[in-house]
Amino acid sequence: MSGADRGASEPLLxxxxxxxxxxxxxxxxxxxxxIRAGEVVGLVGDNGAGKSSLVKLVAGVHRPTAGAMRWQGRVYAPRGPRDALEAGIATIHQHLALAPRLPVWHNLFLGAERVRRSVLFGLSVLDVARMREEAKRALARLAIRVPDVDRPVGELSGGQRQAVAIARALLWNARLLVMDEPTAALGVRETEEVRTLIRGLKGEGVAVLLVSHDMQDVVAVADRVAVLRKGRLAAVREAAGLDADRLAHLVMTAEAA
Ligand SMILES: Nc1ncnc2c1ncn2[C@@H]1O[C@H](COP(=O)(O)OP(=O)(O)OP(=O)(O)O)[C@@H](O)[C@H]1O
Ligand SMILES: [Mg+2]
Structure with missing residues (x-):
């Protein structure tokens, strides 16, 4: 088995x-x-089932009180979100952590600003031109159009904000993208755009963990579906053959093993 084959079959996370x-x-x-490379796993369950808690473990926000995580075959014990990002795991949380007053480009680089040396004073200054350019390029990869990288994020629509959050995650060249309810605030067209985006990422070999209340979302993009019930994994199924009604039924009836 070649290295590439092994990489494809071994779990990322x-x-x-x-x-x-x-x-x-x-x-x-x-x-x-x-979760394997290029695999989309849908994570579903009732309110309070533990979906966001699982997301926060993976994102390095909280540490498990028991058990362990592995990333690319090695122990994965992030001490904070920065560790997760540097490992290649980017997370878009349920409540987007964007700064509404700052322009789009600055939101993309929040906490990881590009700097350059000032010619005049030899000091480190923000490299705004570079960040604006990189922001434009990152956003151009997405199906959702953000009209102007200089606009404050607070003036964008829900779909455009989601696009900014996704572009920020992509800047880190993540191998796993974790999305907690990415379509909850979106209209029909924007929801379809997020689905298109997830399929595109999958095509690039990125793994996606998709938390959603929207069963249509999950059956539209997921390869496998994991059902949480009262904090326990109640079922894991291949998505093929599941439709939204069957999945909703599974969420209501699956009992933790
Ligand atoms: N910071 C916290 N402190 C105490 N309890 C919490 C905290 N965050 C979540 N919980 C509790 O943990 C359980 C799981 O919550 P979690 O947010 O993970 O659920 P969820 O599946 O994401 O729900 P939703 O569908 O409403 O987003 C719930 O009982 C919740 O009240
Ligand atoms: Mg949640």
Missing amino acids: ELDRVALSYGPVRALTDVSLA
């Missing part, structure tokens, strides 16, 4: 019996799940 508690509240119990 593995969760091995992870648990997460917030003080007395048990959000996740004994969850084991693997």
Whole structure:
């Protein structure tokens, strides 16, 4: 087996019996799940089932209270979101962490601004021209059009904001993109654009973990579906052969093993 073959079949990310508690509240119990390169895994479940908690473990926001994670075959124990990004895992959280007053280009680089040396004073200054150019290029990859990188994010539509959050994740050349309810605030056309984008990423070999309440979303793009119920993994299914109604039924009836 060649290295490339092995890379394709081995999981990128593995969760091995992870648990997460917030003080007395048990959000996740004994969850084991693997995601491969170029695979789209849908994560579904009722409100409070633990979906965002799982996202936060993967994103390095919280640490598991039991169990372990592996990334590309090695122990993965991020101490914070920066560790996750540097490993190649980018996350778009349920409530987008964008700065509404700052322009689009600055939002893309928030916390990772490009700098250059000032010719006049020899000081480090923000390389605005470079960031504007890179922002334009990153956004051009997406189906959702953002008209102007100089516009404050607060003036954009929900779909355009989602595009900014996605472009920011893509700047890191992530190998896994985690999206928590990316279409919750979107219209029909924008939702279709996000689906197109997910298919495009999959085509580039990027893995996607998609959390969504929208069963149509999940069956439209996922290869496999994982169902959380009260913090436990209640079912994992191939998406082929599932439609939105069947999946909704599974969410309601699947019992944790
Ligand atoms: N910071 C926190 N402190 C205490 N409890 C929390 C915290 N965050 C989540 N929880 C609890 O953990 C459980 C799982 O919450 P989580 O946000 O992961 O669910 P979810 O599946 O993402 O729900 P939703 O579909 O509403 O987004 C819930 O009981 C929730 O009340
Ligand atoms: Mg959530």
